[in-house]
Amino acid sequence: MSSTSLDAAASGHGEESNYLNAHPGIGSWLTTLDHKRIGVMYLITILTFFLAGGLLALAVRAELFTAKGDLFTPDTYNKLFTLHGAIMVFLVLVPAIPASIGNIVMPLMLGAKDVAFPRLNLASYYIYVFGALFMVYTLVSGGLDTGWTFYTPYSSSHSNSSVTSALLGAFILGFSSILTGVNFMVTVHKMRAPGLTWTRMPLFIWALYSTSLIQILATPVVAITLFLLTFERTVGIGIFDPALGGDPVLFEHFFWFYSHPVVYVMVLPAFGVISETVAINSRKHIFGYNAIALSSVAIAAIGFLVWGHHLFISGQSELAGSIFSLITMGVAVPTAIKVISWIMTLWRGSIRYNTVMMYTLGFLWIFTIGGLTGLPLATLNTDVHLHDTYFVVAHFHYVMMGGVLFALICAMHHWWPLITGKMFNENIAKPVFWLVFLSYNATFLPQFVAGSRGMPRRYHEYLPEFEIWHKASTIGAMLFGLGLFLILFYLVASLLKGAKAPKNPWNGLSLEWQTSCPPPEHNFAGQPICKKGPYEFPETLSA
Amino acid sequence: MIPFLLPLAAQAGTVEPASFLLPPAATEYAKQTDFTWNFILITDVVFFIILMGMMILFAVKYKQRQEGEKTDPTKGSHLLEAIWAVVPSILLLVFFALGFQGWINQAVPPADSLDVRVTGQKWSWTYEYGNGIKTFANLKAGTQDQYEGEGLVVPAGKPIRLTMSSQDVIHSFYVPDFRIKKDVLASRYTVQWFNALEPGEHQVYCTEYCGTAHSRMMSRIKVLSAADYSAWLDKNTPNENEAPEVKGQKLFAANACGSCHSIDGSKLVGPSLKGKYGTIETLEGGATAQIDDTYIRESILMPAAKVVAGYAPSMPAFQGRLSDDEINNLIAYIKTLQ
Numbered sequence: 001m002s003s004t005s006l007d008a009a010a011s012g013h014g015e016e017s018n019y020l021n022a023h024p025g026i027g028s029w030l031t032t033l034d035h036k037r038i039g040v041m042y043l044i045t046i047l048t049f050f051l052a053g054g055l056l057a058l059a060v061r062a063e064l065f066t067a068k069g070d071l072f073t074p075d076t077y078n079k080l081f082t083l084h085g086a087i088m089v090f091l092v093l094v095p096a097i098p099a100s101i102g103n104i105v106m107p108l109m110l111g112a113k114d115v116a117f118p119r120l121n122l123a124s125y126y127i128y129v130f131g132a133l134f135m136v137y138t139l140v141s142g143g144l145d146t147g148w149t150f151y152t153p154y155s156s157s158h159s160n161s162s163v164t165s166a167l168l169g170a171f172i173l174g175f176s177s178i179l180t181g182v183n184f185m186v187t188v189h190k191m192r193a194p195g196l197t198w199t200r201m202p203l204f205i206w207a208l209y210s211t212s213l214i215q216i217l218a219t220p221v222v223a224i225t226l227f228l229l230t231f232e233r234t235v236g237i238g239i240f241d242p243a244l245g246g247d248p249v250l251f252e253h254f255f256w257f258y259s260h261p262v263v264y265v266m267v268l269p270a271f272g273v274i275s276e277t278v279a280i281n282s283r284k285h286i287f288g289y290n291a292i293a294l295s296s297v298a299i300a301a302i303g304f305l306v307w308g309h310h311l312f313i314s315g316q317s318e319l320a321g322s323i324f325s326l327i328t329m330g331v332a333v334p335t336a337i338k339v340i341s342w343i344m345t346l347w348r349g350s351i352r353y354n355t356v357m358m359y360t361l362g363f364l365w366i367f368t369i370g371g372l373t374g375l376p377l378a379t380l381n382t383d384v385h386l387h388d389t390y391f392v393v394a395h396f397h398y399v400m401m402g403g404v405l406f407a408l409i410c411a412m413h414h415w416w417p418l419i420t421g422k423m424f425n426e427n428i429a430k431p432v433f434w435l436v437f438l439s440y441n442a443t444f445l446p447q448f449v450a451g452s453r454g455m456p457r458r459y460h461e462y463l464p465e466f467e468i469w470h471k472a473s474t475i476g477a478m479l480f481g482l483g484l485f486l487i488l489f490y491l492v493a494s495l496l497k498g499a500k501a502p503k504n505p506w507n508g509l510s511l512e513w514q515t516s517c518p519p520p521e522h523n524f525a526g527q528p529i530c531k532k533g534p535y536e537f538p539e540t541l542s543a
Numbered sequence: 544m545i546p547f548l549l550p551l552a553a554q555a556g557t558v559e560p561a562s563f564l565l566p567p568a569a570t571e572y573a574k575q576t577d578f579t580w581n582f583i584l585i586t587d588v589v590f591f592i593i594l595m596g597m598m599i600l601f602a603v604k605y606k607q608r609q610e611g612e613k614t615d616p617t618k619g620s621h622l623l624e625a626i627w628a629v630v631p632s633i634l635l636l637v638f639f640a641l642g643f644q645g646w647i648n649q650a651v652p653p654a655d656s657l658d659v660r661v662t663g664q665k666w667s668w669t670y671e672y673g674n675g676i677k678t679f680a681n682l683k684a685g686t687q688d689q690y691e692g693e694g695l696v697v698p699a700g701k702p703i704r705l706t707m708s709s710q711d712v713i714h715s716f717y718v719p720d721f722r723i724k725k726d727v728l729a730s731r732y733t734v735q736w737f738n739a740l741e742p743g744e745h746q747v748y749c750t751e752y753c754g755t756a757h758s759r760m761m762s763r764i765k766v767l768s769a770a771d772y773s774a775w776l777d778k779n780t781p782n783e784n785e786a787p788e789v790k791g792q793k794l795f796a797a798n799a800c801g802s803c804h805s806i807d808g809s810k811l812v813g814p815s816l817k818g819k820y821g822t823i824e825t826l827e828g829g830a831t832a833q834i835d836d837t838y839i840r841e842s843i844l845m846p847a848a849k850v851v852a853g854y855a856p857s858m859p860a861f862q863g864r865l866s867d868d869e870i871n872n873l874i875a876y877i878k879t880l881q
Contacts, residue, residue, distance in 0.1 A: 067687065074755045147752045153729070154712040154754060158665075160857070242730035248713055249728070283607070288619035313715065314726045315733045318650040322643055329635035333628055340627045341619070343594060346601035348615030353606065361602060368594050372587040379583060379638045381576045381645025385722040388715060388750035452564045452580075454719030456750040459758035463687060463746070540616040 039103030085148030111193025134169030207272025270407030282349030370398030391451025417501030442476030791876025
C-alpha cells in the first residue's frame with residue numbers, strides 16, 4: 001500500500017497508515033500494546049477454539065443421530081460433550097465479545113487512545129493463551145470426562161481423565177478474565193473523551209462495564225473453588241468428597257455462585273451489541289436508554305443472588321429453593337424491559353436491511369425463545385421435571401449459544417469495516433443468514449420437545465422414542481455448521497478482495513465511527529470531543 | 544383442573560395420557576405440575592406472539608424506503624416501561640406461587656407413606672423394603688428396553704416415600720411420569736414421594752451425570768393393584784434355605800455385575816466369568832494369578848489390586864457394600880459358571 005497521501009499533514013498520519021500496517025512483522029503483533037491488535041489476536045484465538053468446540057459438538061450430534069450408542073464408546077462420548085462444554089464456556093463464550101470486539105471497539109467508543117493499562121491488556125491475552133494451553137494439554141492427554149461442571153466426588157475421586165490440568169487451565173483463565181475486567185472498568189471511569197458523560201455513553205459500554213463488575217467479583221470465587229478441588233484430587237484433602245468427609249453440595253454452591261453470574265458475563269455484552277445495531281439500523285434513538293443501561297446493572301446485581309436455582313433438586317433446603325426461585329423471577333423483569341425496548345426502537349424507524357440488522361432481528365427471535373423457556377425452569381415444580389433434561393440443554397443453548405453467538409456474528413459484521421478496512425459481500429451474507437438462522441432453530445427447537453417429554457441430558461444412548469427429535473436436531477446442527485463455515489469463507493474472502501471500507505459506512509454517531517476505517521495506530525488524529533449522545537441521529541430531528 | 548393454592552386432590556383420578564409435549568401424568572402431583580406448566584406455556588406463547596408480532600410488524604412496516612427519511616424522535620416512554628415491568632412481575636409472582644404450591648406438596652410426604660430405601664451406585668438402582676425384600680431392574684446388556692429384575696414394585700393409591708442415598712458419586716432419581724426428580728448423594732439422605740394412580744409401568748432415569756454407563760443407569764417402577772401387591776409381598780419374602788449359588792446368582796443380578804462381566808464368554812467392559820474359576824490369568828504388568836476364592840474376594844473388594852491384562856481398572860470397589868456371606872454366595876455362583 002502506498003503511504004504518500006496529500007492528507008497526511010492534516011491527520012498527522014498518512015491516510016493509508018493504520019493500526020494494521022503501522023508496524024510490520026509478526027513480532028510487532030505479538031508484542032503490541034495496541035488494544036486493537038490485542039483484540040484481533042483475541043478474536044482469532046477465540047474463533048480457533050470455537051472451531052474446535054464446534055467440531056466436538058458435531059461429533060456429539062453425530063453420535064445422537066441414532067438411539068443406540070453405535071459411533072463412539074461411552075467414555076469417548078462423555079469426553080466429547082465435556083470438552084465441548086469446557087472449551088465453549090471457558091475459552092469461547094466468556095471472552096467472546098468483551099475481550100475481542102470489546103477490546104477493539106471500547107477505547108474507540110470512548111474517544112481514548114487505548115485502554116487504561118495497555119501492558120496489562122497484553123498480559124491478559126498471554127494469560128488466556130497460557131490457560132488455553134492447559135486445556136489443549138487436557139485434550140491430547142486423555143481428555144476430560146467430568147462434564148464442564150466438574151461435579152464432585154466424580155471429578156475429585158472417580159474420574160480417570162486429565163481433570164487436574166483442566167482445573168488449572170480454568171483457574172488460570174480466570175485471571176485473564178479478572179484483569180480484563182479491571183482494565184475495562186478503569187478505562188470507562190478515567191478515559192472518556194471530553195463531553196462523553198455517563199448518559200452519553202453507548203449502551204455497549206454500559207454492558208461491558210456491568211460485565212466487568214461481574215468478572216471482578218465472581219471469578220475469584222470459582223478460582224478458589226477449582227483450587228480446592230485440585231487439592232482434593234491431588235493431595236486427598238477432603239473438602240467435597242463424602243468419602244473424605246466433604247460435602248458435594250458445597251461444591252455445587254461454590255461452583256454456581258460463579259457459574260450463574262458468568263452467564264451474564266456472556267450475555268450482557270451481547271445485549272450491548274444489539275442495543276447499538278438495532279438503533280443505528282433503525283436510524284432512531286434507542287428506546288429507553290436509561291432503562292436499558294440500568295437494567296444491565298440490575299441484571300449484574302440480581303444475577304449474584306440466583307445461583308441456587310441450579311440446585312432445586314440437589315438436596316438444598318426447601319426454604320432456600322423457594323427463595324432462589326422468587327429472586328430468579330426478579331431477573332426476568334429487567335431482561336423483559338430490554339427486549340421491549342429493542343422492539344420499540346424499531347417502531348416508526350427507517351429500518352435498513354443489511355446483514356447486521358438481519359442478525360439483530362435473528363438475535364431478538366432467539367433470545368425471546370431463550371428467555372421465555374427460562375420461566376418454567378425458574379418455577380419450582382416445573383423445574384423439578386425439566387431439570388437435567390434436554391429442555392435445559394435447549395434453553396441454555398438458545399440463551400448462551402444463540403444469544404451470544406448471533407450477537408458476536410452481528411458485532412463482527414457491524415465492526416468489520418472498522419477492524420479490517422474492508423467491506424464484506426452483503427449479497428452472499430444475507431442468504432447465509434437464513435441458512436444459519438433456520439438451521440439453528442432446527443437444531444434446538446426439537447430438543448425442547450425431547451426434554452419436556454423426559455429425555456435426560458448427557459446420555460450416550462437413549463430410548464428409541466426420542467430418536468425423531470434427535471435426528472432433526474443432528475440434521476439442523478450439520479447445516480448450522482455449514483452455515484458458520486460459509487460465514488468464515490466470505491469474511492476471509494473480503495480480506496483478500498473486499499471493497500475498501502469508506503469512513504463511517506453505517507452513518508454512526510458514536511466516536512468509533514468518527515475516525516478512519518481502519519483507525520490509525522493511536523485511534524484519532526486529535527482529541528475527539530463528544531457533543532451529543534450516540535443515538536441522536538439526524539433523521540430524528542423534526543423539520 | 545387443580546384448584547389454585549390448595550392441597551392435592553384426593554387420590555381418585557386416572558392417569559392422564561401423554562400429550563405432544565409431556566409424558567403421561569400418573570399421579571395427582573404430576574397433574575398439578577402440568578397445570579403450572581400449561582399456565583406458563585400459554586403465557587409464554589401469548590407473549591411470544593405479542594413480541595415477535597410487534598417485531599415483524601415494525602420490521603415490515605418501517606422498512607427503509609429511502610436514505611435519510613425522517614424517523615420518530617421518541618426516546619422512550621416511562622409509562623410503557625412501567626407497565627412492562629409491572630404486568631410481567633405479576634405474572635411471575637403467579638408462576639412462583641403455582642410452583643411453590645407443588646414444591647410444598649412434594650416437600651411433605653404423607654404420614655401414612657410406605658417407606659422404600661433407594662440406593663444408587665455406578666450404575667444401577669436397588670430398592671430395599673425393610674422386610675428383607677431387595678429388588679432392582681437393570682438393563683440387559685445390548686438392549687435399551689429389556690430389564691433384568693422387576694424394579695421398584697409398589698401398590699397403586701398408596702403414598703410411597705423414597706429415602707435415597709448413593710454408594711459413590713452423585714446420581715439423580717427421575718421418574719418423568721410422576722414429574723419427580725431428586726439428587727442421590729453419598730453424604731446425606733434425600734427424600735421424595737409419589738402416589739401412583741393406577742397399575743402400570745414407569746421409566747426411571749439417572750439424570751445426574753455419573754460416568755461411563757450413566758446413560759444405561761435406567762430402571763423401572765412397577766405399580767400393582769393393592770391385591771397384586773400383597774400377593775407379590777408374600778411370594779418374595781426371602782428364603783433363608785436357598786442354596787448359596789442361587790443366592791449368589793440373585794446377588795450377581797442385583798449388583799449389576801452382568802453389565803460388565805458376561806457369563807457366556809463374550810467380552811464386555813470386564814472379563815467374562817465363564818469357565819474362569821481355577822484358571823491362571825496374566826495380569827496387567829506381566830504377573831500371573833490363580834483365579835480362586837481369594838482372588839475373587841480381593842477383586843470384589845479392591846478391584847484395582849490385580850487387573851487382568853487388557854482391561855481398564857474401571858470396576859467400582861464393593862468394600863463395605865457386600866457382607867462376607869454375600870461374597871461367599873457370589874463365589875459359589877461364579878464356580879458354577881463352567
